[in-house]
Amino acid sequence: MLNVAVLISGTGSNLRALLEQTADPAYPARVVVVGADRDAPGLQHAADFSAPSFSVPYTAFSTREEWGEALAEQLRAWEPDLIVLSGLMRLLPPQVVSEFAPRIINTHPAYLPEFPGAHGVRDALAAGVDQTGASIIQVDDGVDTGPLLAQERVAVLPGDTEESLHARIKPVERRLLIDVVRRIATGDIDLTGARA
Template identity: 55%
Template sequence: MLKIVVLISGTGSNLRALLEALRSARTNETPILAEVVAIGTDRDDANLALAEEFGIPHFVVRPKDFADRTSWGDALLAEIQRYEPDLTILSGFMRLVPPAVVEALSPNLVNTHPAYLPEFPGAHAVRDAIEAGVSETGASIIVVDNGVDTGPIIERRRIPVEPGDDEASLHERIKIVERELLIGTVTRVATGDLNLKECERA
């Protein structure tokens, strides 16, 4: 069984999709051999009601409670490692994790991103795509490294920018694909079809 810790900073909509897919798969003849064993966040206002709803342990590690980024990262890593995950997912986690966390968890540390990387890295990828006036953007799943969305790409998919799209409408369509890529990645890792060590840089 693939044990997963997921880190969120907001509503956790991608996480909900993953949890529902895993729950649904339990009733199928070919279940996904994976389980979210903990949900973590860096913010008090993140949607930890998901953890309550699905009966999953959760933790909060607030940067403001620590003297610096390094000590916050050490505490975050300690919480993650308590659950001995095989895979850690940053799903809408809006903070760069320190190098020590990346070193300890990589390559089994992945991130979802609402753009076709290496296009539009960073926290405002959807807005940047709209402002650039491009005809298409995308969604990506990557292995986390110490850069800003620069890690090896696991999978990515193109998404057209429709006439009249604004940031909100485009982001909603991107999220649909992000969820599909995330569930697919977890399934492939769980079955052994995907070795994260073999992912290549773009």
């Protein structure tokens, strides 16, 4: 059984999908803890599924490094086999990445390396492209630059807004995440081999 920690900043729709999947005894992973960098509404999903949770508010620390150390301390206590960044809207400090890599993966609402960063959906619309996508990557020290584990295209439709396009990307993102976590748990994806 793969023990997974999930880190969020917002509503946690990907988290909820993963929690629903891990409730199935046939799924080879379980969420052992959910963490957030603020009082995120998505922490309610953890409560709904009786999953432990913690919050390490970024604003409570004077430096990103201090926040990272407090976050790492929480994660160490749970000894996760995998850390999923699911809408965590902060870059992990380098010391956290180096401690837990290559066991950190991230979801991203674009077809990387297209449109990295915090506004992938908005940037795709601004660029006027006719398709974007969703990606699951391993986390490195860059901004959405880690090795790709899975991705899929999503069409940009005439009249799309940031909200409507993101609403179509999210189900693809969730499906890819659930599949990637399963494949890591079964050994079909070897994170040590996937790391650049």
